[in-house]
Amino acid sequence: MDTPPCAELHLHVEGTLEPEMVLALGERIGIPLPYADAEDLRARLAFTDLQSFLDLYYANTAVLRTAQDFAELMAAYLRRAAVAHVRHAEVMFDPQAHLARGIPIEEVVEGLAAGMALGAELGVSSLLVAAFLRDRPAGEAMEVLEALLRAGAPIAGVGLDSAEVGHPAAPFADVFLRARAEGLRLTAHAGEEGPASNVTEVLDVLGVERVDHGIRAADDPDLVARLREEQVPLTVCPLSNVRLRAVGSIAAHPLPQLLAADVLVTVNSDDPAYFGGYVDDNYAALRAETALGRDDLARLATNSFTGSWLPAARAAELA
Numbered sequence: 232m233d234t235p236p237c238a239e240l241h242l243h244v245e246g247t248l249e250p251e252m253v254l255a256l257g258e259r260i261g262i263p264l265p266y267a268d269a270e271d272l273r274a275r276l277a278f279t280d281l282q283s284f285l286d287l288y289y290a291n292t293a294v295l296r297t298a299q300d301f302a303e304l305m306a307a308y309l310r311r312a313a314v315a316h317v318r319h320a321e322v323m324f325d326p327q328a329h330l331a332r333g334i335p336i337e338e339v340v341e342g343l344a345a346g347m348a349l350g351a352e353l354g355v356s357s358l359l360v361a362a363f364l365r366d367r368p369a370g371e372a373m374e375v376l377e378a379l380l381r382a383g384a385p386i387a388g389v390g391l392d393s394a395e396v397g398h399p400a401a402p403f404a405d406v407f408l409r410a411r412a413e414g415l416r417l418t419a420h421a422g423e424e425g426p427a428s429n430v431t432e433v434l435d436v437l438g439v440e441r442v443d444h445g446i447r448a449a450d451d452p453d454l455v456a457r458l459r460e461e462q463v464p465l466t467v468c469p470l471s472n473v474r475l476r477a478v479g480s481i482a483a484h485p486l487p488q489l490l491a492a493d494v495l496v497t498v499n500s501d502d503p504a505y506f507g508g509y510v511d512d513n514y515a516a517l518r519a520e521t522a523l524g525r526d527d528l529a530r531l532a533t534n535s536f537t538g539s540w541l542p543a544a545r546a547a548e549l550a
């Protein structure tokens with residue numbers, strides 16, 4: 232099955248760190264890793280929930296140190312995305328995961344930007360999104376935002392990720408207000424493991440333009456009606472949701488129901504190195520295991536350009 236040309240709007244660059252790259256980078260910088268080989272690391276990708284994934288995801292960032300490491304990571308993702316027919320990617324990174332390890336923010340963004348320049352040569356345009364960790368204090372997120380602004384980091388927007396349950400988004404309202412005042416675009420994870428009310432929270436309290444995951448919105452008919460009326464993009468990640476047990480199976484995924492309700496649903500891979508597939512694999516799984524047909528997949532791909540932060544004329548050209 233051919234994946235239609237699409238944009239990828241929900242992708243964590245740290246989540247594209249394939250087991251082979253973890254081992255190669257670990258060897259290059261000479262740090263001991265607790266894995267015998269890539270297969271041993273692959274065997275540990277059996278997650279029970281979001282936190283069990285996040286523990287491994289943050290641990291593996293230990294191999295990312297220099298601008299060159301970040302450039303190679305981003306370039307490898309964009310090369311793979313090109314194969315998946317991705318024409319444009321809006322890529323999140325977690326500045327705090329690297330700052331906490333003493334990596335200067337300039338080193339991270341310089342490397343990511345270099346990788347993005349290589350991707351552009353392959354015909355994949357990209358934007359960078361700095362995601363704040365919702366299980367860390369909001370004051371720390373504000374400091375990181377100020378540091379990114381001081382460094383002139385080439386970010387298009389900000390997001391909010393990490394552990395959802397027990398970590399409300401509301402304390403981050405000032406951070407998002409400040410980002411908006413700087414002309415940055417706004418998105419946030421919500422309704423992945425947490426309830427539909429978390430989706431309402433990020434819309435009303437953070438003022439986000441789109442919602443990452445947002446699948447639990449399907450539990451609340453009034454919220455579904457609002458998402459349809461306001462055409463709020465949802466960046467849905469089917470394989471991620473199954474791997475982290477947010478849904479039981481692709482066949483039981485609420486995406487077809489949300490699409491049928493005319494919500495602006497999109498398909499994305501989230502952390503492809505960890506969840507068993509890139510965006511083309513996500514489209515293929517939906518085609519194989521749900522009643523969605525070729526026209527539905529084409530509509531999902533069109534939605535991905537509509538929901539992107541590209542200028543409308545450019546989005547229409549790509550769609």
Ligand code: HPA
Pocket residue numbers: 243246281288392393394420423471501502
């Ligand atoms: N959810 C929350 N935080 C994350 C994710 C996710 O799927 N991936 C990377 N950080």
Ligand code: ZN
Pocket residue numbers: 241242243392420443501
């Ligand atoms: Zn995510």
